[in-house]
Amino acid sequence: MSYFLRADDFAPAPRYDHTPAGFDDFIFNYDTSRTVPLTEDSLSDTPSFHNNFEDIRPFSSPNKNYIFSTKYEKFHVTPHQRAGYNKIYNFRCSKSFFFELVDHLPNTNQLQLKIYTNDYHMSSIPINHNSTSQLPNFKFQILKQLTHFFSTQKVIPRRLQEKFFTYIRKKLLERLDFIASRAQKKNKNNHMTKTFFNFSYKKYRFYFGIYLPCNHTHTVGPLTNTAATCSIPVPFTMSHYRHACIIHHKKLVLYFLSKDNKIPDVSNCKTFKDFHATRLYNRWVKKKKYQNFSNRLGISFTTSYQAYNTNVVATKGLDFIYGKKYGNLQFTPSSSPKVKKRQEAHFNALVRHTFHNAKLDDNAQTDDKLRAARRYKLLFQENQLFTAPIKHLRYKKKFIEPSTGYYTFPIPLLKIKTVSASAIAETICNVSSVATTLNDNPTSSVNTDNWENVPEHYIPLIPQSAIYEGGLLNQPSCMKIWKKKLQPLAVGSAGWLAHMKEIYDDHSERMEYEQERIIAGIQWDTTPDQGEYRKDLCNLVMEFTDAHYNYAKKLIEMSSEVIPDLPTVSGPLKQSERKKMQKQRLQKFKEIEQKRCEDTEILEDLRSRVDTYENYFVVGYYGNEIGLAFQPCAIMDERLLKRRANDNGNLDTHYSYHKDKKVCILSASKDLGNGPSARTI
Incomplete structure (x- = not known):
């Protein structure tokens, strides 16, 4: 196991000259009563910044004063894939600062250290610093560049700068050791070590790291064909000093160690495209199915690769080689109620964001939602399944049979029934309407x-x-x-x-x-035709029974209803009271008559429903013309194990097959004489 040097392990080397901090340096009132000064804690074991990583000692002279400067250098990239380690190129949600470290003297008279950033609000005016060493060590270089950063930023308050200053400097020194350890390794793997670390204060996010230039050559201008070296910071480094920025990531030489002897090794792939195509081919041959999960969303789903039929390439002009199949969505929430609630909120927000980008509201049709989900590669239903073509890997020629001689990587030459039915249907039907029009x-x-x-x-x-x-x-x-x-x-x-x-x-x-x-x-344990007939007949019988039940229930309710007595007007009453009681009696009589009319109408309606069902039975099932249409379905299935009525022993008594036994009637005298009291011993 390799040992990683830590920033806490560094000690000042004997006879190592250091440059004391000046009065104008931005060190935030650092405690000067330390046994070892701030800048004396030198990196005696720090490897070099470049590929050789040799230990370069600074050239110091106590009688001379050297001046070097620090400034901001802006960088910008155009590719839009800014996820994962490429998040350092995103300038809208965060800001990146990469510190350049110099381990050899430049050709110019003055040393200039650059802080590469994507924050265009930072001033590019350089700041000068004094040093007794012509080439300061790495720790002193980081100290001065952090001083430059804290003196120009407007986010972190001054009361917290000392704490964050020490923390960021320590993390940068550790990151320098990690980068050197990874780059010097000789292992043939694709393990990556990030050149930066995350730092956040409230809603502001920063990425601090060590500057490593891309150093890949590219052409400047489409007409001049002038070659230039890329100076964009890289987000990671690999063994054998391999690194690249987001633009030249395809030029990386990657290693692939196959774990299956049946699949060829592709460590000798010359380009990234060959490696990627060969890896997809191996995964398709092995029919690998990957289980993906997201603890943030609380879901899991499977992905696999499918190869399109080469016959479709020749006949229909489909140039996609592979497709990625998504499906088997499962919700795997956390056992913690708080985490489960956050997972549901994140998943619902993702679904809303996807449909909002597709300009769909909550009342949109399911077909439109599925189409938008397929376009944005979103699984939001458990039974959802779709195949997305891999667009960056295609056949070179259309309407001809693909040949292995045209490609530097293996291609899937499908046989019959190699691809699933869904993939074949997708490829065959892709351009059917256009092909028919052409013919x-x-x-x-x-x-x-x-x-x-x-x-x-x-x-x-x-x-x-x-x-x-x-x-x-x-x-x-x-x-x-x-x-x-x-x-x-x-x-x-x-x-x-x-x-x-x-x-x-x-x-x-x-x-x-x-x-x-x-x-x-x-x-009904029968054929679909007879099952449909019996189901319809059963439903009709149940509806007729319900209608007859409702009619009989209403009829009994009306017959058993007690008509309330109307109030009588009698006796000596005042004229006003008499009129009032007569009015109440008339109102009560109208209510009784109105209820009687309503009940009569309801009863007639219920009776008409009963008559309708009876007529439907007569016409539909007993008529000579229409009833014959159901005759094949009305015939009962032959039940071989069912006993016939004349062979049923339970009905023998009904058909008088068993003779009645004679009953012997004894007289009362014999019964008394034969009783136990009449016996003698």
């Missing part, structure tokens, strides 16, 4: 197809013929297409998707109906 009318122009907008569940239902405007039931004839020179709808357009939605809805209704017939057959 029928070679001179017609072909619309631009957009297969990314096509939902995966539409692919098996794509018709072989082209799709035109007019809807599912109003497609033009061949003569009309030829006369008016109609153009088919482009695959993935709004009209094409609306037509496919009609096809999918009709297909869903038919599949749902067939599934109900199959379930009815299983429920």
